[in-house]
Amino acid sequence: MNVFRLAGDLCHLASLVMLILKLKLSGNCLGISCRMHELYLVVFLLRYGDLFFSFISWYNSIMKVLFILGTAYTIYLIRWSPPISQTYNRKIDKFPYEAALFAPLLLLTLITSRWEAFEILWTYSIWLESVAILPQLTMLYQQREVENITGHYVVTMGAYRALYLLNWIYRYYFETPAYVCKVCWVAGLVQTALYADFFYYFAKSKWYGKRLVLPFTGDV
Template sequence: LSLLVDSQSHKAKWQEAQAQHSIALHCQSDKERKIAQQEQETPRNASMNIFRFLGDMSHLFSIIVLLLRLRVARNAQGISVRSHELFLCVFVTRYLDLFFRFYSIYNSVMKIIYIGSTASIIYTIKYKEPIKSTYDKSQDTFLHWRFAVAPCAIIAFATHMIAKGMKGFDAIELLWMFSIYLEAIAILPQLIVLQRYKEVENLTGNYIFFMGAYRALYILNWIYRANTEKGYKHHWVVYFCGVLQTLLYADFFYYYIKAKARGNRLQLPQVT
């Protein structure tokens, strides 16, 4: 009888130990799953550092400068609506997660500012007098839907399908990839418009400069994060598009800095 009692006691202790071990494994599994989910839901380039902050502020300042230029000068000469239509496509497709994911107040506010201000710029130039009458459509002729949006959509779809396949298809991921490709060339219509004028108005030149500085600072942000964050995930497509976007500004940067150093008005090589 004593042996039977001891046996049952050992069995009960063994079952209790197994149950506790199972609970511990379950808790650990849940913890790991939550960590993995948090990492997956962490927005790309969300880690804040001085380079990212300065890049965001440069981008924000470029928008403020352009809105100020429209308000003060009351004309849209030298401004490309088509570039801003491309940027609006970039922001809308990239920030769709604004409606179902929350990362931080800073993140959400910046997304809303980018979308709202770009839409406001387009509306002001296309529909608000007297600015509307000063917008020169004959200079803003880049076929952006055909030569920017369509190719970027095709490339984004192709690269997404190659990387993920049908089983891994993710519409949000696809739209994000599309926005990365499109942003790389969205400034092209604006640069073409500027080169069709002999001189560039001061505030317009400042606007373009800060737009270019924003992306250059983001490249420094990626370099900094790659060297300081453990397990930092590299996005080679993002790197390529960021460098391409910055290179498009290189010629403008040269003439802008040259003009500022000499105290002259900004002049670009004129094209027809």
């Protein structure tokens, strides 16, 4: 494991801890998309389905369990735990599940060459993760004003994926044999690109010391 992979995992874990603390301390989930977390839970359950069949390292197994449990707990807080659940805005968090779930399925059928169970589930989870952030971004662009902690949470999530891109580049050049995963590369680029606009406005708000206000674009 290299430093980029470690930093990416820690960013991902930090984003979950940051969000759970925000929910518990503030008692509300304003600006947070439950649909995004539900998509991420699908991603993790599909990708880590081999958790009880394939052991790589304690670090790897513990991280997988933490990502699954942290995401499931976040969904529980937003959907069913008052007073947090009472502030969940279903009218804004309305990105269609179908679009997020079926677009990766189409890519899977067109691109996958190995039709083995775990390979199919893993590949689908990679494509699904690349668009899983869309419900959150859609919600934020609709409400425009972004709380400070929410902005940091989204940026930390984006940093996690950007660091994974660097991890794949590092493995390609420094591992023997070179690590090649075209699906990971393309999906990672798509996912990072989706964050780019938000990163720009976040950095701009920090530079000028102002609140983060996103441009209104209607439905994203």
